[in-house]
Amino acid sequence: MTPEELKQLEANLWQSTDTLRANSDLKSSEYSTPVMGLIFLKFADNKYRQYAAEIQQEYEALKGTRREKAIAEIAIEKCGFYLPDHAPFKGFPAQKKVNLFRVAVSTNRTDYIATNDLSQSSTDVVQEVCKIRWKIEEFHREIKQLTGIEYCQCRQARLQRNHIACAMLVWIRLKNLAAQTGQTIYQIKHNFLSNYLIQQRKRPSIPMCLL
Structure with a gap:
């Protein structure tokens, strides 16, 4: 310029x-x-x-x-x-219109929600829809951070599907345990690892050999 x-x-x-x-x-x-x-x-x-x-x-x-x-x-x-x-x-396309909602989350935070549903006029309804969609984002984050779904090295489609299915079963089990114990899914995973490490320090299952 x-x-x-x-x-x-x-x-x-x-x-x-x-x-x-x-x-x-x-x-x-x-x-x-x-x-x-x-x-x-x-x-x-x-x-x-x-x-x-x-x-x-x-x-x-x-x-x-x-x-x-x-x-x-x-x-x-x-x-x-x-x-x-x-x-x-x-x-932005000249003829494209959206509804923009301003949501005061707190005194220090304001969110803006845009939708192409021009018939929508209720801020409360839009917030509820966003909450439902946010659950999908939480699922993607949790299953990637806690189950190792991204680390499959298999090339065959069937093996990849098996890996994804196992990861989803792990996620479901963690969610059930979290609901039963009143903890977050991250606390459940952390406690599993902590308990295993404590047990291994007391009674190692893999003997160490000094060379």
């Missing part, structure tokens, strides 16, 4: 900030996070575009060979990060 374009960009940003302060009841601390997020995404998109053709060219050249790499791996080597196809900053 030329110096003149940078000055114009700075003026536009300050004007937008003044508009938000004057015409909304939002504090700067409340709108800074989404605004800065969009600015960062635009920066990342601009940088990734500089390497996109080179990344795609190398990916196609190595595809099907012994040196084949995932496109994400190539992107990290050349650009420092990978931007998936659904992530680039393309600008």
Whole structure:
């Protein structure tokens, strides 16, 4: 960008900030996070575009060979990060409308929930739907952190399915124990490991040999 374009960009940003302060009841601390997020995404998109053709060219050249790499791996080597196809900053469609809900979680925290369901007008209902969806995120986090589901080295689909099924059975067992004992699933896993280590220190099941 030329110096003149940078000055114009700075003026536009300050004007937008003044508009938000004057015409909304939002504090700067409340709108800074989404605004800065969009600015960062635009920066990342601009940088990734500089390497996109080179990344795609190398990916196609190595595809099907012994040196084949995932496109994400190539992107990290050349650009420092990978931007998936659904992530680039393309600008919001002009005719696309959403409902935006402002939720005051506490005196120091405000959340914003956007939905393309234009018929939705109840903040309480939107919050309940988000809570249900958040359970899915918790499941993904717990099963990855506690069951080793990501560490399967098998190549055959049947063995991978068996590994995933075993991981899910472990997660279900941990959740049942957590519900029965009133503990979190993380406490249950930690106690299992702690009890095992204490037992091994007292009565090792694997004898140690000094060479």
